[in-house]
Amino acid sequence: MIDAYEDPGVPDTRGGWHYLWWLVLRQPLRSLAGAVLGSVWMVLLAAQPYLMARAVDDGLVPGRLGVLAWWTAAMFVTGSVNAWLSIMRHRTMTRVRMDAHFRTVKVVVGHVVRLGAALPRRAGAGEVVTIGVGDVQTLAQALTVVGPGVGSVVVYLVVAGVLLSVSAPLAAVVLLGLPTIALVTGPLTLRLQGAETEYRDRQGVLAARIGDLAGGLRVLNGLGGKGLFADAFREDSRRLRAQGYRVGAAASWVQALGVGLPTLFLAVVTWLAARLAAGGEISVGELVAVYGYVAVLIGPVAFFVLMAYDLNRGVVAARRVVRLLRLEPEPDEGTRCAPDGPAELHDPASGVRVVPGRLTALAATRPADAAAVVDRLGRYGPTDATWGGVRLDAVPLDAVRARVLVADNEADLFAGPLREMVAAEGPTDEAALRRAVYAAAAEDVVRGLPDGLDSAVAGQGRSLSGGQRQRIRLVRALLADPEVLLAVEPTSALDAHTEATVAERLRGAREGRTTVLTTTSPLVLDRADTVPFLVDGKVAARGPHQVLLAREPGYRALMARATEEADAEEADADETDAEEAVR
Numbered sequence: 161m162i163d164a165y166e167d168p169g170v171p172d173t174r175g176g177w178h179y180l181w182w183l184v185l186r187q188p189l190r191s192l193a194g195a196v197l198g199s200v201w202m203v204l205l206a207a208q209p210y211l212m213a214r215a216v217d218d219g220l221v222p223g224r225l226g227v228l229a230w231w232t233a234a235m236f237v238t239g240s241v242n243a244w245l246s247i248m249r250h251r252t253m254t255r256v257r258m259d260a261h262f263r264t265v266k267v268v269v270g271h272v273v274r275l276g277a278a279l280p281r282r283a284g285a286g287e288v289v290t291i292g293v294g295d296v297q298t299l300a301q302a303l304t305v306v307g308p309g310v311g312s313v314v315v316y317l318v319v320a321g322v323l324l325s326v327s328a329p330l331a332a333v334v335l336l337g338l339p340t341i342a343l344v345t346g347p348l349t350l351r352l353q354g355a356e357t358e359y360r361d362r363q364g365v366l367a368a369r370i371g372d373l374a375g376g377l378r379v380l381n382g383l384g385g386k387g388l389f390a391d392a393f394r395e396d397s398r399r400l401r402a403q404g405y406r407v408g409a410a411a412s413w414v415q416a417l418g419v420g421l422p423t424l425f426l427a428v429v430t431w432l433a434a435r436l437a438a439g440g441e442i443s444v445g446e447l448v449a450v451y452g453y454v455a456v457l458i459g460p461v462a463f464f465v466l467m468a469y470d471l472n473r474g475v476v477a478a479r480r481v482v483r484l485l486r487l488e489p490e491p492d493e494g495t496r497c498a499p500d501g502p503a504e505l506h507d508p509a510s511g512v513r514v515v516p517g518r519l520t521a522l523a524a525t526r527p528a529d530a531a532a533v534v535d536r537l538g539r540y541g542p543t544d545a546t547w548g549g550v551r552l553d554a555v556p557l558d559a560v561r562a563r564v565l566v567a568d569n570e571a572d573l574f575a576g577p578l579r580e581m582v583a584a585e586g587p588t589d590e591a592a593l594r595r596a597v598y599a600a601a602a603e604d605v606v607r608g609l610p611d612g613l614d615s616a617v618a619g620q621g622r623s624l625s626g627g628q629r630q631r632i633r634l635v636r637a638l639l640a641d642p643e644v645l646l647a648v649e650p651t652s653a654l655d656a657h658t659e660a661t662v663a664e665r666l667r668g669a670r671e672g673r674t675t676v677l678t679t680t681s682p683l684v685l686d687r688a689d690t691v692p693f694l695v696d697g698k699v700a701a702r703g704p705h706q707v708l709l710a711r712e713p714g715y716r717a718l719m720a721r722a723t724e725e726a727d728a729e730e731a732d733a734d735e736t737d738a739e740e741a742v743r
Contacts, residue, residue, distance in 0.1 A: 168266040173485045176478035180299060180471075183260040184306055191306045194256050197249040198311030202460060204242040206319050209452020211235045217445030253307040261300040264481060268292070274489050291484060295477035302474020309467050312460030319453045326446050327436055333429055425461060429454045496554040498563065502643060502674060503548025505537050511699035512537070512692050514644075514676055519667055521688035521705075522678045525718055527649070529697040530678035534646045537676065538566035565642035569649045571633055575619035578609065582636040593639060599669035600634040601661045626653040634662070644674040651684055663687045680722040693718075 172182035184191050211234050219228025268291060272279055279288075324331035433450040436442045442450070502516035510533050514520050524530040536543040539552045539560050546552065552560060573581055579593070593613070597606055605628045609615035621629040630653045637645060650666075651659045663684040666675070677684060685691050685705040693701040693708055693715050701712045708715040 499548030
């Protein structure tokens with residue numbers, strides 16, 4: 161099975177079927193072992209009726225007790241060997257499925273990492289979640305065809321050959337039975353594939369809505385849009401449920417036919433064999449053997465139907481994986497060298513200029529405009545920004561990432577000890593870690609945890625409050641100590657006292673380093689060296705906070721509105737805390 165550190169290989173992304181075949185070829189010996197064990201296991205199942213027929217015809221004769229004992233012993237040994245083969249077949253196929261599962265996970269995760277910041281713009285969160293939660297397991301299950309699937313074909317041909325030596329009509333019925341079943345179930349499996357594809361797509365959309373709802377419920381509630389969003393979510397849920405019913409209808413027919421048709425098949429062949437035995441054309445032992453052969457065939461024939469069901473679902477899942485794997489990372493064709501030292505960042509689209517070694521705070525009438533400037537200065541998406549006079553997109557991306565860090569206020573936090581959560585590049589100096597905690601005013605967060613920095617924290621910091629998560633993200637950014645730090649709303653979830661403390665300490669911690677913050681907080685803006693004021697995405701004025709307050713009416717209005725909103729949010733937070741205390 162694939163090792164955690166093993167290279168998963170280069171997947172075949174030409175289509176769903178190609179990807180499934182690639183998963184088989186990545187483990188050829190195990191797949192071959194599964195096919196051989198499955199084939200031998202099923203053939204030995206079919207051998208039991210033959211041994212029973214010999215025991216009836218040769219052993220149930222007066223004076224031939226030894227012959228009966230011989231054939232009985234042969235049946236016991238064959239059954240014992242087959243039981244062991246069944247165990248080995250099951251273990252082998254479990255490893256085949258697990259390898260396909262984990263290999264796909266490694267391929268998808270590796271590709272997502274390569275896509276980096278391009279992923280949210282190229283694929284929805286719901287699609288990625290659906291792949292990880294359901295599609296990987298579904299396509300791994302489809303590889304069951306490698307073992308029992310091959311074995312079913314082999315035993316089907318072997319039994320047909322044996323029946324040919326007993327009766328040509330019986331062999332003809334067996335050989336024609338499978339194509340007949342395929343003709344009956346084929347249209348249903350194709351219909352199931354189409355319904356399953358649409359269901360998976362709708363499931364991805366709904367998962368994305370759930371993510372949006374979880375991340376923006378407070379904002380939606382404040383804007384009065386919660387009801388509208390709930391209505392849209394309810395409608396999407398209704399459509400998904402209806403599509404699920406369509407998938408279930410097709411699947412139920414496929415599964416019902418998988419049980420019913422083989423049983424009907426058994427009845428027809430048994431009736432013909434009984435007629436032949438009554439006419440003296442075959443012996444009683446051969447009648448028993450025919451019944452045994454057909455009883456054995458119920459499993460393979462039923463599996464053919466269910467195999468088509470699993471393969472169709474697996475192909476649908478594999479196509480979703482392939483669709484994600486076909487997404488290309490943003491091209492990195494940088495040929496220019498990065499500046500040798502600290503240099504000015506300039507965003508022509510907005511007119512923002514960032515002087516090296518200074519604390520710059522972007523204040524915008526629309527927060528999204530300030531965030532867009534940060535994206536361009538950090539080279540997240542198309543940009544014509546320059547760095548020391550050199551276009552950012554002409555500098556190799558690795559060089560940009562090594563020196564310019566964008567710290568988003570909703571960046572992911574991975575589960576684990578707090579110490580590891582903030583040390584993105586591995587073990588770090590204890591003194592540096594303490595300084596970063598102090599600069600982010602996060603000492604109370606550390607003190608509040610049972611084991612301090614060694615305390616385990618849930619993924620995304622779910623065990624922490626919003627303000628605590630924000631300060632932990634800031635600790636991580638400060639600990640990285642980049643040459644250029646671009647932070648998006650790093651104090652938006654903090655109360656006024658904590659925000660003022662963070663602003664003061666942040667200035668000292670980043671002394672002499674280039675730092676850009678997006679904020680509308682007067683407490684933070686007052687400590688910045690310069691404040692570019694953005695109106696409709698363009699710099700309308702630039703200067704210290706107090707100068708802009710005195711000279712720019714629009715800036716004063718923005719500060720007044722920001723203060724009112726901050727007071728309202730703090731009052732809401734106090735009310736919520738009081739309600740929780742009462743409860």
